[in-house]
Amino acid sequence: AQSVAQPEDQVNVAEGNPLTVKCTYSVSGNPYLFWYVQYPNRGLQFLLKYITGDNLVKGSYGFEAEFNKSQTSFHLKKPSALVSDSALYFCAVRDMDGNNRLAFGKGNQVVVIP
Amino acid sequence: DGGITQSPKYLFRKEGQNVTLSCEQNLNHDAMYWYRQDPGQGLRLIYYSQIVNDFQKGDIAEGYSVSREKKESFPLTVTSAQKNPTAFYLCASSKLAGAVNEQFFGPGTRLTVL
Numbered sequence: 506a507q508s509v510a511q512p513e514d515q516v517n518v519a520e521g522n523p524l525t526v527k528c529t530y531s532v533s534g535n536p537y538l539f540w541y542v543q544y545p546n547r548g549l550q551f552l553l554k555y556i557t558g559d560n561l562v563k564g565s566y567g568f569e570a571e572f573n574k575s576q577t578s579f580h581l582k583k584p585s586a587l588v589s590d591s592a593l594y595f596c597a598v599r600d601m602d603g604n605n606r607l608a609f610g611k612g613n614q615v616v617v618i619p
Numbered sequence: 620d621g622g623i624t625q626s627p628k629y630l631f632r633k634e635g636q637n638v639t640l641s642c643e644q645n646l647n648h649d650a651m652y653w654y655r656q657d658p659g660q661g662l663r664l665i666y667y668s669q670i671v672n673d674f675q676k677g678d679i680a681e682g683y684s685v686s687r688e689k690k691e692s693f694p695l696t697v698t699s700a701q702k703n704p705t706a707f708y709l710c711a712s713s714k715l716a717g718a719v720n721e722q723f724f725g726p727g728t729r730l731t732v733l
Binding site: 514537539541546547548549550551554556595599604605606607609610611612 | 623625650652654659660661662663664667669675677707709711713715718719720721722723724725726727729
């Protein structure tokens with residue numbers, strides 16, 4: 506079964522500093538990977554996805570993610586964090602059986618300190 | 620959250636009662652999904668449906684039931700058989716045809732058992 510791991514529970518970063526949220530995956534075959542963000546008591550918002558091609562994927566709100574096949578990672582990055590980026594971030598991988606099921610990681614709480 | 624509505628936002632239930640959570644989408648998506656979110660556990664799939672009048676169990680279907688009588692609607696019933704129903708419930712939808720498609724999420728329903 507496909508799975509993702511988000512090894513850190515919380516990421517603290519100062520406003521203006523680079524932000525990185527880590528994700529590693531385990532799949533059989535080529536991975537389809539996603540990042541979502543969740544603000545308190547809200548649904549998830551799609552940020553970006555990797556299907557194939559360029560290893561650097563650009564998404565919404567200035568976020569990008571780097572796909573690294575040798576390290577089986579798909580880390581989310583932002584060059585300069587904003588206080589408004591404080592939220593819960595989820596990495597997900599799609600099942601390979603074509604039904605579009607997603608397996609989510611446990612989530613990372615990001616706290617951007619003013 | 621655009622295009623998918625969930626109601627109610629907050630729901631309180633007494634032990635032994637069944638309750639139904641509503642999910643409606645106007646995105647013309649074929650597939651719909653129900654997830655349960657508990658703190659520190661990410662999202663877990665309850666049920667999903669790829670077509671009207673058909674649905675499949677996810678990873679934690681016990682104590683839940685669904686129906687898909689219309690393409691736009693995918694209500695979830697939390698039955699009295701669900702031993703620990705207090706959680707945040709998220710509905711999502713996605714296209715199925717074509718490229719690898721992201722899921723779009725509703726704003727969620729927070730269920731509390733009194």
